[in-house]
Amino acid sequence: MATIGGPRISSADFSRLSHRDITLSSGKQLKRNLIIKRKAISTEHTTPTTASFKRVVEKKSRAEEAERVEVEESVSEECEGNEKNLKDYFDETRDMxxxxxxxxxxxxxxxSRSHTPDSPLLVYLPGIDGVxxxxxxQHQRLGRIFNVWCLHIPVKDRTSFTGLVTLIETTVRTENKHSPNRPIYIxxxxxxxxxxxxxxxxxxxIDLVLILANPATSFSKSLLQTTIPLLELMPGEITLSLSSMLSLMTGDPLKMVVHNVIKGLSRQPTLEKISKDIPAMSSHISVLADILPKETLLWxxxxxxxxxxxxxxxxxxxxAPTLILCSGKDQFLPSQEEGQRLRRTLPKCQTRRFNDNGHFFFLEDGVDLVTIIKGxxxxxxxxxxDYVSDFMPPTTIEFNKLYEGSRWLSVVTxxxxxxxxxxxxxxxxxxxxxSEGPVLFVGYHMLLGLDVIPMIPHFLIERNILLRGIAHPMLFYKSREGKLPDLDQYDTVRLMGAVPVSAINFFKLMSSKSxxxxYPGGMREAVHRKGEEYKLFWPEESEFVRMAARFGAKIIPFGTIGEDDLAQVVFDYNDLMKIPYYKSQIKELTDEAVKARTHAKGEVANQPVHVPICLPKVPGRFYYYFGKPIETQGRKQELKDRKKAHELYIEVKSEVEKCLAYLKEKRVNDPYRSIVPRLIYQATHGFTSEVPTFEL
Structure with missing residues (x-):
């Protein structure tokens, strides 16, 4: 591990010392990271407020045998087989x-050394262990987008809480002075x-961003507080059994052992893995005792x-904007209850619940802090x-996890x-x-927006094209607490690159050639009423044409049908407004929601927020038809004229309607429109085979 010590070294200075950039003939950027040798750095001892280091912590890895290693960015975004685990935590703790x-x-x-020069600083403040x-x-993935610093509190150190606050505060203020336009993550x-x-x-x-896991602000409600007088009375050192230690370190007893067996610390038979893994975990109990001897634990x-x-x-x-991560199986603290309290108290606070995780959240399998932050x-x-320049496309592993969660709709339809x-x-x-942008897809929005669920993954899988959706702002922020769904329900939408609807975001997407x-019809189409299937509700103004022409974007009109083969609207907006309970609920939701179209009039103006009551059908099939691209290249001056722009707007709308009409006509001749013949076909040809459709 690299240390920051002696004379003060800023985050930017440390980046320059840690690695240098090289450019290949192909133009691809690589990071060449110099390995810091295993030797001590001799410095004078200073007070905690100087935030300095005294030595380099020894690190046992193959990388030490090389003079340098090359890490290629964007070629292999994740090395799942190289991720560290709880065993590594104990091994490196013993060294520290x-x-x-x-x-x-x-x-x-x-x-964490592969960060770029413009990466913000992230400082990590430990829990009770202090290591x-x-x-x-999380180090490897965090290091791609942050300059990571971690606080180490020695076992025998007795710095007071205010002393620790002063240490961190001094570091934060110094780094803020060095990079005032960059946030600092804690x-x-x-x-x-x-x-x-x-x-x-x-x-x-100071521009701070807080990410807090299982905050100890709920300590007064914890059983831990009642153990203090008991610990004071206990003689000698405190010994923990293997089962209790694992119960504290993870959400479920033996969860980490089972994970290591499944993921494979080796490729030996399962019984042999278990027989070796449990004693290995047991051998680390002494490390835990070294981290928290009785006097230190009481302190x-x-x-x-x-x-x-x-x-x-x-x-x-x-x-500061705050993201609180709450575990559902925290044996130390009532974390989920505390997360809700803090969300109500802090002005810029969001929470994410993790029902199956324990107190030591970041050490558990399946926890990816980078994905949480992005979502x-x-x-x-x-x-x-900046929803465009700050966006990081989903990695392969992130996409696969997301796709598995929504794949059912593709299978069904x-x-x-x-x-x-x-x-x-x-x-x-x-x-x-x-393949090359900017390209603007303009189409019809199916009932409840179901069309985007299979559509976006197909583009990414088949063509490696990420569609950046322009979405309603209520998917990104809430004006106040109320009955609207929590924002965590839309993490997938944000992770896949959607941006809140606004002229500036549209401009940035076009300028970045995305x-x-x-969907010009927006919410009005997505929650349409009975008998309005495949009817367009577009604003009167040609709101997207001139922006597309400004960047020479290709406009692709498209239609999607199949919602009427999946569900039937039973109670629409008009029906619900006749029922006092639903009428009151719709009013509350609408008042709570962030407004999307403050200047629009007519049908597409800010719509009442509601969900129609639908009756599912025997699943039919989804059909998408993307029309011929309409060129705007070289028409920038021509389309500045409002009349010309409106003519092109009407042309695009007409093409979308033609796409819908084509699909409605052709699907009648699809022998596999119903799910039963599709299942029979896949049973005989393989469930990964592509099911035929109507003749083109």
Whole structure:
């Protein structure tokens, strides 16, 4: 691990020392990271407030045998087989606490060294263990987008809570002065969350972003508080059994052992893995005892007690945007209850619930902090979030997890996707879609927006094209607490690149040559009423034409049908408004929702927020038809004229209607429109085979 010590080294300086950029002949950027040798750095001991380091922590890895390693960005975004686990945590902890003296200090993990010069600083504040390795399973991925610093509190250190706050505050202020236009992220768990809240309360003028896992602000409600007098009476050291230790470290007893068996620490038979893995975990109990001997444990519990009181007294002063991660099986603290309390108290707070996880959240299998941050739209490099320049496309692993969750709709509806080639020929598949942007897809929005669920994955799988949807702002932020769904329900939408509807976001997407997905009918089409299937509800103004022409974008009109083969609207808006209960609920939801079209009039003006009551049908099939691209290149001046722009707008709308009419006519001749013949076909030809459709 690299340390930050001696004379003060800023995050930018440390980046320059850690690696240098090289450019290949292909133009691809690589990071060449110099390995820091295993030797101590001789420095003078200083007070905790200097945030300095005294030595380089030894690290046992193959990388030490090489003079340097090359890490190629965007070629292999994740190395799942190289991720660290709980065993690595104990191994590296043993190294860190060996001959461990001096005051609290910062270190930067070697695995986090691949960040870019514009990466914001992320400081990690540990929980009760104090080691600073709580993010060990996250270091590699975090290091791609952050400059990661971790706080290490030595076992025998007795720095007070206010002393720790001063240390962190000094570091934060120094780094903010060095990079005033860049946010500073503070990730804190348990005790570290209280430290983060205290620093944020004392520094409202600094651009901080807080990510807090199982905050210890609920310590007064914890059983831990009642153990303090009992621990004081217990003689000698405290010994933990294997089962109790694993129960504390994970959400479920033996969860980590089972995970290691399944994922494979080796390729030996399962019984042999179990027989070796359990004793290996048992051997680390002594490390836990070294981290938290009786005197240190008592000190930490008293520290948490004072930290919780300090932070709770200053919550009203916290203005930083905050993301709270709450575990459902936290044996130490009532974390989910506390998350809800903090969300109601803090002005810019969101929560994410993880029902199957325990107190040491970041050490558990399946937890990916980068994905959580991306899904919550919490990652930014500047003073404000830029949904285009700050966006990071989903990695292969992220996409696969998301796709598995929604794949059922593709299986049930067997989507048929048709495109139009340049010569006007209609073909099955997406070969008619231009590879280079900007491209603007303009179409009809199916009932409840179901059309996008199979559509976006198909584009990514077949053509490696990510459609950036322009969506309703209520999927991104809430004006106040109420009956609208929590924002975590839309994390997938944001992770896949959707942006809130606005002229500036549309402009940025076009200027970045993206493939943009636009539904002019918006919510009015998505929650249409009975008998309005496949009817367009577009605004009168040609709101997208001139923007597309400004960047020479290709406009692709398209239609999607099949909602009437999947569900039947039983109670629509008109019906619900006749029922007092639903009428009151619709009014509350509408008043609570962020307005999307403040200047629009007529049918597409800000729509009442409601969900029609539908009756499912025996599943039919989804059909998509993408018409021939309409060129706007070279028509920028022509389409500045409102009349000409409106003519093109009407042409696009007419093409969408033609696409819908074509699909409605052709699907009648599809022998596999119903799910039964599709299942029979797949049973005889293989369930991964493409089901035929009507003749083109």
């Amino acid at each position: 606490i060996r001959s461990d003296g001096g005051p609290p200090r910062w270190f930067s993990p070697l695995e 600073g390795l709580g993010l060990i399973r 990730v804190g768990e348990s005790l570290g969350a209280c430290l983060a809240l205290a620093v944020a309360a004392r520094n409202p003028d 930490k519990l008293e520290l948490i007690k004072s930290a919780a009181a300090y932070a709770n007294a200053r919550l009203q002063a916290v203005e 919550a739209s919490f990652y930014r490099r500047g003073k404000s979030l 067997s989507p048929v996707m048709l495109t139009t080639l340049e010569d006007g020929k209609i073909v099955r598949g997406l070969s008619g879609i231009p 493939h943009v997905l636009l």
